[in-house]
Amino acid sequence: MNKNVLNAASTLPLADSRGIVRRTLIAMIVMISAIFVAVIVTLFSIANTLNTQADQQNQLLLLKALHARQEAIRTHLDDNANWGEAYTNLHVHLNTNWAWDQQNLGRSLYTSFELEGVFVLDPDDVTRYSVISGKLVHTPFQSWLTVPVLPMLHQRLQQSGGKSVSQFAVVNNTLVLLAAAWIQTGSDDTIKPIPGPPSIMIFVDRLTPAKLRAMGQEYGVLNTHIHTHARQVDSDKREAGFPLSTSTGGISIEWTSSNPGGALLTWVLPSMVFLFFATLFLALALMRHAMLRARLNDESTFLLEQGRLALAASEQRFRDVAETTSDWIWETDDKLCFSWISGRFPVITGSPQQAWLGRPLTTFLLDLQPNYRLTQWASSASVGSHLALDQCLYFSPDNQPHYCNLVIKKVKKSDGRPGFRGTATDVTQEVQTQARVRYLSEHDELTGLPNRVQMRQFLDRKPLKQLAHDQQIAVLTVDLDKFKPVNDLYGHSVGDKILHDVSARMRDCIPENGLVTRYGGDEFIVILPTTQGSNEPERLSDALLSRLTQAFHLEDTDVFIGASIGIAIAPLHATDANDLLRYSDIALYQAKHDGRNCWRLYHPSMKEQIVQRRELENELRDAIHANQLQLVYQPRYDVHSGKVATIEALIRWPHPRLGLLMPDQFIPLAEDTGLIFQLSDWVLATASQDAVEHFGTLSVAVNISAIEFRVSGFVSRIHHVLATSGLSPSRLEIEISENTALSDPDRVTEIILSLKSIGVRFLIDDFGAGYASLSYLHAFPFDGIKLDKSFVIPTDTSESARRVVENIVGLGKAFSLHITAEGVETEEQLTYFESLDCDALQGYFIGRPVPLGELKQHLSMQTTSPTCPEQAD
Structure with a gap:
């Protein structure tokens, strides 16, 4: 092999070996460094602990020395x-001779006990x-000491019953030990105490720097002193101290620490550093040797x-393709029994490989x-020939149908025997998608009913012109x-749920032999093959109306709808499918016109x-626009009031071809x-605008269809009209029929209350002609x-009509309602209804319904008589 090729090829494994050795070296260095860092940290911790313990011990010794001096004084x-x-x-x-001359309380207290002050x-x-x-001097205690300690001494003597008490104080940066006691007779019974408060004896011991150093040295504590900022400290000395509370404030007593921790670090730390670098050098030498041996091994x-990789490359390449492809690959013997199946088989089919090894492909x-x-x-x-099979069916373990495309090749195996190899491509989703597309192309997605495409296929299956002499098809x-x-x-x-329920009822x-289809929206078409002379279309229509008028149950309410049906029959009415559908639609329109x-x-x-x-519909739309x-x-x-109070607006349509059309x-x-x-x-807009401009303070009444209460937006429309015209809400009256509220009482009540809250009034028009009741x-x-x-017209001639009217008026009064009698056409009727205490007459x-200009003339001539000029004439 060429040497350059060998060197180039060997670069990869060498790089890997060096990387391993390098990572090992770094890990060892990090580990050694961590160990030494831990040791050094521990060493510093031990040094600090030694110093802390030494300082705590010295503090206890100094406190003990101070307490001992207090006990002594x-x-x-x-x-x-x-x-x-x-x-x-x-x-x-006061006997000075006894105290000073005889040395009972004299110089010996200073020379023997170092008491700088003795006071009585x-x-x-x-x-x-x-x-x-x-x-012996005559100096007041307060002026000599210069700090006010007497109140504190008195308080403590009171607490101790006059027995000696002691207290530290700071005077001119000097620690002073004060002791005080009441002068008492002691155990001498020959002396009788005199009444009155006792005198006080005070000893003062100034703990000068020399005294403090000597007191500390006695306990092995060096250079004991009071902390001051002006004091110079050697940089190589470590100071320690503790706070001491006195009657005149706090001070800090300090000393030169023995610093055992520093001594430990001085001797041990250099040795540790030397040992660290020596270990590091040894580790580097070992790693260098290991890298050389790794290179030789590589x-x-x-x-x-390289030989092993070359042999495994083709097999690995095949396995990679087999395991990553969306297909599963297989191999059989000459009898088409599985001998090998790729790993994608259980992923795609859901069946384990072992379950099918040895079993024939034809069973799968x-x-x-x-x-x-x-x-x-x-x-x-x-050998070498191929076969392709499309959309082969098989079932998964959960009994779900799946489909695959197979490609098969006959081969000769390495042992010389024939066999078969091939691939299987799963096309289940493709088949299901195609089936779904076919279904949606022929069915309504919401109801599941056949759509108009399948309806056309149904009609084309039996051409209407080729029906037998006694056959017919009803649409x-x-x-x-x-x-x-x-x-x-x-x-x-x-609405979708109701459409679904409607489709179920119609199927029943x-x-x-019939077909029901959803034609669109809420419209359905039923095709019924039948015989001539049969009344099956009529019976089916009655059955459909009976089922569709029954309640549709929702969660908290029942909804009622109905249906209108138009019927056209071939060949009676048409022999063309389009004409037949159009004629059934015309019949449907007639059914809706006849009351639905x-x-x-x-x-x-x-x-x-x-x-x-x-x-007429198109002409009405144009007339509105x-x-x-x-x-x-x-x-x-x-x-x-005896006057006209309200004007009712009534619509008319002057049709250019049909003349004047009434509502x-x-x-x-x-x-x-x-x-x-x-x-x-x-x-609403026209009547409101006319009322504002021409009616003064009179109210205007407008009739509103019951349909308008069934859809949203009615309240906002009224608000818009009032805001646009400027009409006061209290001058607007809305007249509705009795059956307006029957379809949705809650909604109608909500609308009425919303508009009544701003002043709009509501009247029942034509009361008694519909579904009026007490409830x-x-x-x-x-x-x-x-x-x-x-009810009004027959009152001239019928006593029973009068009784009915009287009861209705009494009923309205019982409910505190404003009563208006419509259709008053004679003076006798006017007089009669005035006697019944009706509130208004119309x-x-x-007055007859008249245009605006004529009404303005009538209003200008209005008197207390209800009769307009037209009737007066």
């Missing part, structure tokens, strides 16, 4: 103060006797490793046709009634009516087509009722 003071002769010669009267103070704290530094094993595949093709091909195939177009308010009130999720009604919740069979006359109705509609106004007479001729059309909302907005009046917050004219006798 208190003992000397007790010997001198608790003495009968001292009581006689110092307290009863009378009960008034006046210094009677004083010896300072071994000399070079000797490289050629053998469940489709008979692929198995037959595979068996036939395997028996005659030559039923079913449209849900009152479904849009359900969506508006409860949301689309509830349709015979097996019913079915209608197509008749040719319906087509013309539908065309006319649609023309072009402002071709007009309002007329009818006055309402207030009985109590009952186009309002139902507007309600069916949804134009009622635009229409009522125009009426109706009690449940809804109406302001008044308008008695239908069908009718042709009061």
Whole structure:
């Protein structure tokens, strides 16, 4: 082998070996460093502990020395103060000869005990006797000491009962030990105490620097002193100390520490550093030797490793491909029994490899046709030939269907025997997606019903022109009634649930040979093959209406809808599918026009009516946009004030082709087509604007369709009209029919209360002609009722009609409602209803509906008589 190639090839393993040795070296250095750092830290910790212990011991010794000096001075003071002769010669009267000359309290206290001050103070704290530094002088104690300690001494003597007490004080940066005691007779019974407070004897011991050093040396503590900032300290000396509390403040007593920890570090630390570097050098030498041996080992094993890698490369490459591909690979013997399966097999199929080894491939595949093709091909195939099988079915362990595409090749194995190898590509998701696409192309996703595509296929399966002489096909177009308010009130999720339930009910009604499809929205189409002369379409329509009018149960309420059905039959009405669907839709339109919740069979006359109705719908839409509609106004007479108090706005449509159309001729059309909302907005805006500009303080009444209460936005529309026109809410009256609140009482009540809160009034129009009842009046917050004219007109001739009217008026009064009688056309009726205490009257006798200009003339001529000029004439 070429030497350069060998050197280049050997670079990789050598680099790896050097990396291992380098990492080992770094790890060892880090470990050795960590050990030495830990040892040094421990050494410093031990040194610090030794210093701390030494300082604590010295502190205890100094405290012991101070306590011993306190005990000594208190003992000397007790010997001198608790003495009968001292009581006689110092307290009863001052005998200087006894005290000084005879040395009972003289120089010996200074020379023997180093007491710089000896004082005797009378009960008034006046210094009677004083010896300072071994000399008899007359110096007051307070002026000599210069610090106020007498109050403290008195307090402590009171607490000790006059026995000796001691206390440290700081005077001119010098520690002073004070001891005080009451002068008492002691054990001498021959001396009688005199009444009054005792005198005080005070000993003063100044602990000068020399005394402190000597006291510390006595206990082995060097250079004891009081801390001062001005004191110079040698840099190589370590100072230690502790605070001492005195009566005049705190001080710090310090000394030169013996520093045993420093001595330890001085001797041990250099040795440790030397040992660290020596160990590090040895480790580096060992690592260098290890790297040389690693290089030799790598070079000797490289050629053998290259051969092993070359042999394993092709196998590893094959395994990598086999384990990372989305396919699973397999091998069988000449009888198509699995002898090897790749690792992707359990991942894709869910079955363990061992479960299928030794079992035939034909058992794995469940489709008979692929198995037959595979068996036939395997028996005659030559080595090297291929076979491809698409969408072969098999089942996973959880019994779920899966699909795969197989590619098979006949091979000769290394032992010379024939066999087969191949790949299997899982196409389950692709097959399921295709099935889902096919399903969605023919079914409605929400209800699961066939859609219009499958409906067309159903119709095309039996061409309408080729039906047998006694065969017919009925097409039923079913449209849900009152479904849009359900969506508006409860949301689309509830609407979807109802559509799903509707589809289930319709399936239950349709015979097996029929088809029900969702055509779109809330419209369904039923196709029913039947025989001529049979009334099956009619019976099916009745069954569908019966099921669809039953309650749909939600979680907290029941929803009721209905349906309208149009029927067209082939070949009776048409032999073309498009015509048949169109005619059933026309029949549906007729059913809706006839009141909904019913079915209608197509008749040719319906087509013309539908065309006319649609023309009228388009003309009404144009009339609204072009402002071709007009309002007329009818006055309402207030009985109590004797004047017209309210004007009712009534809409008229001057049709250019059909002449003047009354509301009952186009309002139902507007309600069916949804134009009622635009229409009522125009009426509200126009009437409100006219009232502001021409009616003075009179109120204006507007009729509102019940449909407008079933959708959201009515309250906001009223607010917008009032804000735009400037009309006061208290001048607006809204008249609604009795059946307005029946579909959704809670919603209607909420709307009424919301508008009543700003002053808008609500009246029941045509009361008594619909579903009026006591509960109706009690449940809804109406302001008044308008008695239908069908009750008013017969009162001229019928006594029973009068009794009915009287009961209705009494009923309204019982509920505190404003009563208006509509249809008053004679003076006798006016007089009669005034006698019943009605609140207002309306009718042709009061005033006919007239345009705005004519109404303004009538209002300008208004007198206390309810009769307008038109009737007066």
